[in-house]
Amino acid sequence: MVNDLVVDLSRLQxxxxxxxxxxxxxxxxxxxxxxAVMETVYVTxxxxxxxxxxxxxxxxxxxxxxxGVATGLTMEFQFGTNWSYYSxxxxxxxxxxxxxxxxxxxxxxxTFIGLMVFGWDRLTKAQHLIVxxxxxxxxxxxxxxxxxxxxxxxxPQGAEFNPVTMRMELTSFxxxxxxxxxxAKFVHTVLAGYVTAAIFVCSVSAWYLLQRRHIDFARxxxxxxxxxxxxxxxGVLTLGDALGYVGAHVQPTKLAAMEALWKSEPAPMSFTAIxxxxxxxxxxxFAITVPALLSLLVTHSWSGTVPAIDELEGRARERVRNGIPxxxxxxxxxxxxxxxxxxxxxxxxxxxxxxxxLVQRYAPGGDLTKVTDADIAQAARDAxxxxxxxxxxxxLMVGFGLLMLAYMVLATMMSLANKVETQRxxxxxxxxxxxxxxxxxxxxxxxxxxxxxxxxxxEMLPTWLSASTHSVSYMVFSISGFVLLYTIFAxxxxxxxxxxxxxxxxxxxxxxAAKLAGAY
Amino acid sequence: xxxxxxLEAYALLKVLWWVLLGVLLTGIGVMVGMDMGVGTILxxxxxTDVERRVAINVIGPHWDGNQVWFILGGGAxxxxxxxxxxxxxxxxxxxxxxxxxxxxxxxxxxxxRSKMPSERWRNVWDATLxxxxxxxxxxxxxxxxxxxxxxxxxxxxxxxxxxxxxFISLFNPFAVLCGVMSLSLAIYMGGTRLAAAAxxxxxxxxxxxxxxxxxxxxxxxSGCGFxxxxxxxxxxxxxxxxxxxxxxxHQQVVREAGxxxxxxxxxxxxxxxxALTYAGLILGVLSLAANRPALAWWLGALAWIGVMGTVxxxxxPFMMPSITNPSHSLTVWNSGSSLRxxxxxxxxxxxxxxLIVWYTSWAFWVMRGKVDVKxxxxxxxxx
Numbered sequence: 001m002v003n004d005l006v007v008d009l010s011r012l013q014x015x016x017x018x019x020x021x022x023x024x025x026x027x028x029x030x031x032x033x034x035x036a037v038m039e040t041v042y043v044t045x046x047x048x049x050x051x052x053x054x055x056x057x058x059x060x061x062x063x064x065x066x067x068g069v070a071t072g073l074t075m076e077f078q079f080g081t082n083w084s085y086y087s088x089x090x091x092x093x094x095x096x097x098x099x100x101x102x103x104x105x106x107x108x109x110x111t112f113i114g115l116m117v118f119g120w121d122r123l124t125k126a127q128h129l130i131v132x133x134x135x136x137x138x139x140x141x142x143x144x145x146x147x148x149x150x151x152x153x154x155x156p157q158g159a160e161f162n163p164v165t166m167r168m169e170l171t172s173f174x175x176x177x178x179x180x181x182x183x184a185k186f187v188h189t190v191l192a193g194y195v196t197a198a199i200f201v202c203s204v205s206a207w208y209l210l211q212r213r214h215i216d217f218a219r220x221x222x223x224x225x226x227x228x229x230x231x232x233x234x235g236v237l238t239l240g241d242a243l244g245y246v247g248a249h250v251q252p253t254k255l256a257a258m259e260a261l262w263k264s265e266p267a268p269m270s271f272t273a274i275x276x277x278x279x280x281x282x283x284x285x286f287a288i289t290v291p292a293l294l295s296l297l298v299t300h301s302w303s304g305t306v307p308a309i310d311e312l313e314g315r316a317r318e319r320v321r322n323g324i325p326x327x328x329x330x331x332x333x334x335x336x337x338x339x340x341x342x343x344x345x346x347x348x349x350x351x352x353x354x355x356x357x358l359v360q361r362y363a364p365g366g367d368l369t370k371v372t373d374a375d376i377a378q379a380a381r382d383a384x385x386x387x388x389x390x391x392x393x394x395x396l397m398v399g400f401g402l403l404m405l406a407y408m409v410l411a412t413m414m415s416l417a418n419k420v421e422t423q424r425x426x427x428x429x430x431x432x433x434x435x436x437x438x439x440x441x442x443x444x445x446x447x448x449x450x451x452x453x454x455x456x457x458x459e460m461l462p463t464w465l466s467a468s469t470h471s472v473s474y475m476v477f478s479i480s481g482f483v484l485l486y487t488i489f490a491x492x493x494x495x496x497x498x499x500x501x502x503x504x505x506x507x508x509x510x511x512x513a514a515k516l517a518g519a520y
Numbered sequence: 521x522x523x524x525x526x527l528e529a530y531a532l533l534k535v536l537w538w539v540l541l542g543v544l545l546t547g548i549g550v551m552v553g554m555d556m557g558v559g560t561i562l563x564x565x566x567x568t569d570v571e572r573r574v575a576i577n578v579i580g581p582h583w584d585g586n587q588v589w590f591i592l593g594g595g596a597x598x599x600x601x602x603x604x605x606x607x608x609x610x611x612x613x614x615x616x617x618x619x620x621x622x623x624x625x626x627x628x629x630x631x632x633r634s635k636m637p638s639e640r641w642r643n644v645w646d647a648t649l650x651x652x653x654x655x656x657x658x659x660x661x662x663x664x665x666x667x668x669x670x671x672x673x674x675x676x677x678x679x680x681x682x683x684x685x686x687f688i689s690l691f692n693p694f695a696v697l698c699g700v701m702s703l704s705l706a707i708y709m710g711g712t713r714l715a716a717a718a719x720x721x722x723x724x725x726x727x728x729x730x731x732x733x734x735x736x737x738x739x740x741x742s743g744c745g746f747x748x749x750x751x752x753x754x755x756x757x758x759x760x761x762x763x764x765x766x767x768x769x770h771q772q773v774v775r776e777a778g779x780x781x782x783x784x785x786x787x788x789x790x791x792x793x794x795a796l797t798y799a800g801l802i803l804g805v806l807s808l809a810a811n812r813p814a815l816a817w818w819l820g821a822l823a824w825i826g827v828m829g830t831v832x833x834x835x836x837p838f839m840m841p842s843i844t845n846p847s848h849s850l851t852v853w854n855s856g857s858s859l860r861x862x863x864x865x866x867x868x869x870x871x872x873x874x875l876i877v878w879y880t881s882w883a884f885w886v887m888r889g890k891v892d893v894k895x896x897x898x899x900x901x902x903x
Contacts, residue, residue, distance in 0.1 A: 076594050091602020
């Protein structure tokens, strides 16, 4: 059996390395596309300043990209090193999109980013532009496949549990790929990346305007980014809404936690705007509610309802009871795969096998015959994620999203009216916006992944069972190593970013340099 | 009849993915190994900062794309051999972390090193390029060495894997020797690449390094070969049919002296693989002597195919044998993904692998020619 502390430390390590990785990903996603836009303007108009813009922002992209690649390696390793049972349980289905991501997307992105940097004097203008587009396409395809994989964890569609091989096996590749969660999440995440890049470029450009340096460069960069960002942020909110709509159907526990919805109520359900959720007593210690709004928001109708936590917990209790014989049948099949009675027993109860695992945590020595009603009630309570984290990270994400939409609309209007150069308050506001998209993205990750708990694969595999059987000392060793390395990385990255932003585009211009033989 | 055909196809797909795993590991050795070899000998081939930058810029446009062989290798093991991925990555935990940490400083080494003029700054990143060159290649070889020896792990009824060995036992003499083997091949590949694509004096020193490490590889390969001949191997006594969907819980495996040579005794044509290794390395040294470094690089790739083939031929059908409970050993038959997944993965690979080879070749063609000391010195402030 797995040690609880090891599971918690494994979760801590995964969450912190994933959140760290996710600081770099959205910027790469958006900036590669924004660079393709800038370079398109350069190639079609032939104006030098757009080449200068493309090259300067490429340099900042590379500083960011290096860390994205580096911390991405950690993510690929970690499923195997720390979540080995998860890996063998779902590798058949979950591994495929990850491998395809490498084949189709990451290979393309990584091969062409080399040419994007080193190829300026080796490729024709049109060829280089195509290379830049391929980098952007690669990074976006990468996001697509990663999110197809992630959506399988959220809504395991396209696979079935096979009691003989004791793992989830692919039943339909199309169902895996066209997971509704994946479709909405892909567009939502990618657009969030575009907004991140847009605000990054706007902020840095506004800083130059504040300094009264590189005026023309900054003004034009600002405008391209603002228009790009306003489209993106409108899309993020629309798709975020679609994602909530999908979530209402496929992950009711996440939705209930997002809305701190403890007690069932008839339609139209009221919306809790702000609350202090109290998980122990299953109520909000304090709440401000808006009547009837929730039904409209999540079901897009006045008469729709969604299940609250009390109802979901009741359902979970039934499913735990039904899951126990499923796990017992699986154990018999493990000893003898030809056991027909066990197979029939599994067929009858197998849909809830995940809930059987959920309660096994409390079974003495893993023996499910010793499970008590109290254990079952506890397992059903576990089926609800930690409400206050999900509730508040969701509200912060949406709040930041609305703030960014307002900012981007304002930025576009100011830019088109040529007012950005003169309004110092707005330049300051733009500089101060820089952390907002990053925070919003991190909050989005928290909503999605904390809201998925207690499952690593929703309703199929509990997180506690997914972890590798390491010792606590191994976990302390690895977490210490990550903290040390990632802290150094963060310092170096911020130092280099600030250094090159301060240096600005003109100092770097290699317009005269004959060859880029020594780009590194 | 149709069912029978599907089942046989499944056994065939398992073997195909075992071969493809070999192809991916060879790809890692050839492409990632080349860049890591350059990292390892960076301070030897480059005595001045400009010379070091020449070496870095030879692989500069390609290291990122090449590294994806490594990432794809990991992804493909996950998708096609989930039990191997889960058991090996968690069992080798500390070693995997050392590998990971040495690898994640590598992108930063390339990308950040020449961004600041300070000598101290650059020395630090040179150190990371050295560490991220030699440590992963030693671990890569040592992991293969441990797999040949067998690994202390077992499963419970649910297939949760338990690793029962210590971290230090992974650095046993045989595994370390295998690590030296893969590092030597990496230095050879990096050396021949620099000999072909850098200007003197970097190319001259690189050639020397390649010759020395080709000879080291020949000696170590022979040593490993004799060692393996005396070692206990594993023998699959009985188990479910090759084409059946199965777990590693229902087979009998025994340890047996000389079992690692059993396939060679049965199919003498397999001796082609060790012969390829010798031929590649010896002809490679001769090509370097004849000043044909590009040819020497291709011969090095042949040697990698030889090494991977040698190991695979000795191990088949074992992928990761267990020394603590041999009957829990992972084989080609019991640790692969389902028929449908392997089928889909084959389709995707058939479409995209040729594309990857094509655009990688194009990228090398675009960047063809030598990286010159003068050009590099002139572009100090580029990007």
